Structures are given as C-alpha cells and as structure tokens.
Amino acid sequence: MLIDLRSDTVTQPTPAMREAMFSAELGDDVLGDDPTVNALEAKAAALFGMEAALFCASGTMTNQLAIRTHCRPGDDVICDYLSHVYQYEGGGISVNALASVSLPKGERGKLRPDLIREYIYNPTDPHKPLSRLVVIENTVNKGGGCYYTVPEIAAIRQVCDEHGLILHLDGARLFNALVETGEPTEAYGQLFHSISICLSKGLGCPVGSLLLGSADFIRQARRFRKLMGGGWRQAGFLAAAGIYALDHHVDRLKIDHARARKIGQILEQVPEVESILPIDTNIVIFQLPETILATDYVSKLETMGIRGVAFGKHQVRFVTHLDLTDEHVDQLATLLIS
Numbered sequence: 305m306l307i308d309l310r311s312d313t314v315t316q317p318t319p320a321m322r323e324a325m326f327s328a329e330l331g332d333d334v335l336g337d338d339p340t341v342n343a344l345e346a347k348a349a350a351l352f353g354m355e356a357a358l359f360c361a362s363g364t365m366t367n368q369l370a371i372r373t374h375c376r377p378g379d380d381v382i383c384d385y386l387s388h389v390y391q392y393e394g395g396g397i398s399v400n401a402l403a404s405v406s407l408p409k410g411e412r413g414k415l416r417p418d419l420i421r422e423y424i425y426n427p428t429d430p431h432k433p434l435s436r437l438v439v440i441e442n443t444v445n446k447g448g449g450c451y452y453t454v455p456e457i458a459a460i461r462q463v464c465d466e467h468g469l470i471l472h473l474d475g476a477r478l479f480n481a482l483v484e485t486g487e488p489t490e491a492y493g494q495l496f497h498s499i500s501i502c503l504s505k506g507l508g509c510p511v512g513s514l515l516l517g518s519a520d521f522i523r524q525a526r527r528f529r530k531l532m533g534g535g536w537r538q539a540g541f542l543a544a545a546g547i548y549a550l551d552h553h554v555d556r557l558k559i560d561h562a563r564a565r566k567i568g569q570i571l572e573q574v575p576e577v578e579s580i581l582p583i584d585t586n587i588v589i590f591q592l593p594e595t596i597l598a599t600d601y602v603s604k605l606e607t608m609g610i611r612g613v614a615f616g617k618h619q620v621r622f623v624t625h626l627d628l629t630d631e632h633v634d635q636l637a638t639l640l641i642s
Contacts (some may be wrong), residue, residue, distance in 0.1 A: 307632045308611045312505040312586060312625035321508065321548045328544035332347065332537050340540030344547050348501065348514045351550070353493035356522035358515045361542055363476045365534055366500035366515040368396040369525045371437065374470045374498070377402035379436035382399040382423050388412035388445040388474055389439050404433050407599070412447030412581070415440055417463045418510055424467050438464055441474040442481050449587030451481035454491045461495045471495070476502040482583040483557045506586060507549035508559050508626040511542050553626065560586040563633050571642045576601065588622040589615055608639050
C-alpha cells in the first residue's frame, strides 16, 4: 500500500467528478462561449460576493496575473518571506510585474499590521520604490497550514486603506481555513481587492484555479492571461470538475484535518522526530535532528512505501488529501512505530 503524503495535488478525480467532466457542455473559452467555464466563474464570484472571476490553469498563474494587473514597473510588493508568491513562483513578481519585493518575517508566515507598516516606503522618497500591493497567504503552506481569521485580515485591510495599498489573497487552501473558522466567504470578498483560489489541492480537481475581483480588474487580468499564453479552448471539461468540487468537496476537508492531527500523534512517537509544528489544517511539518538530512529521511520513507517532501534541510512535510484513507493512516502508524 503506497501512502502518498507529498501534497494534496496528487489526488485523482472521483468517479462522480469524472462523470461531471465528461458530460460537460463545451464551447471556446477564448471566444467567451464555453458555458461551463462561464458557469464556474459566475459561481465562484457569487460565492465570495465579487463581481467577476477568471478560470486559469494554476494558482501560480492567478497570483501572478493579480500582481501583474495591480502593479506597475518599479512598484513594491509586501509579502511574508515564507509566502508562496515569493518562494515557489519562479521569481514571477520580478519577471511578470517588474516589481520589487519587501519580505517581512511574520509568525509562521503570517503578517501583522504593525509589521506591514514597517515595510511601507515613504512615497515622497525618490530613492525608494512605491509600495503598491500586500499579498497574504491563507492557509500558509510553509507555516504548516496555519490560517488568518477575518478580524486579523480586517486589521491588515485597515492598514492598506490608510496607505492606499491594494490587498491580494493567495487563497490556494482558503477553504481549509474556512471549514475551521466557519467564517462566511462573503467576508473575504469585502476585505480583498482580489482573491486566488485553487481547485486542484484539497478540493480534488485535476487542474485549475480562479482569480476573483472587480469586473474591470478581471478584464485586465484576462488580457494578461492571453499575453502569457493562458487562453484555452474547450476548458469546460476542467471547469465542470471545479463546479462539482465547490458543491461536494468543501465540507469534507474537515476529514483531511482530522487525519493530519492523527498523523501528528503518530509522529510524536517516532524517535527521529524532534518537533512538529502545530497542526491547524491538512499540513504536517516536522523537524528532524541536525544529524539527519530531510532528503535522506524522505528517501528512507520511500523505501517503506511512504512519500513525503523535504521542506528544509531538516524538515519534512506531509499533506493529507481526498485520496488518503483511514487505512493509509493506520498503515503509516504500523510502519513508523511498530
């Protein structure tokens, strides 16, 4: 039995999702007439109380489109040092938006209002770039799946409003946060100028992310998507999976979180594990002693039929997901602590 804990992106579409995909009504999305893509975009925008949405191939694309659309060359983006837009998007901020980046170090990748204030440049100083955009990530991947609450975000939005800054959300695992807090999606639509949500992580779709914002913002982002080669034709096959996921796969994320916590309890009994970050959602990050390299430990796990990811020199990440079962978790316990 292979236990694949590398990411929540490894899932396969469920039989019901496949049925929805292959029965989807199709058109040409570049020409704007794929009805299933249009339905997905309208559904997602309405869910968050925003005007419009844009269906894209990946969360990296939606984040980079947001940054490119919001910023002008020479602007500055404020995001945590651990954030995905800085760590895992190929230097896209500098390549796509020609913007610089300021990198506060928050607690587990979460920014605070006072920390953001410290990194806002004086707009009258010609030696400095213009602070334009704040990006926060919810949940924080490298922070072990920790999340912001609406009051925390509202305090950040207040700072942005005071300084004329734009606020974007990298919400790749936003629904993981929402099932924990019980907060309404509409509250996010009121707090952010733009939101990226991923369908191919915890929601179990094969491909796709959505960018949400005002109608004018999405019109501009659509133009940049075309410039990046991101237009696609009969994408309704993939959009149908997104509609199915939003209807059927959100509440079940709680199951992934429960399994992640059980895995944390198992790891507490493993001698090589020195510490574990608090487990808030579906991500488990654990620390090894300095005598064990994460790459070596991941290779050892592979020989046991367990797949994880080296997440630092001495850190390993496990992620629970739709295709992980209780039987997998029980087998993990047998292999690691028997």
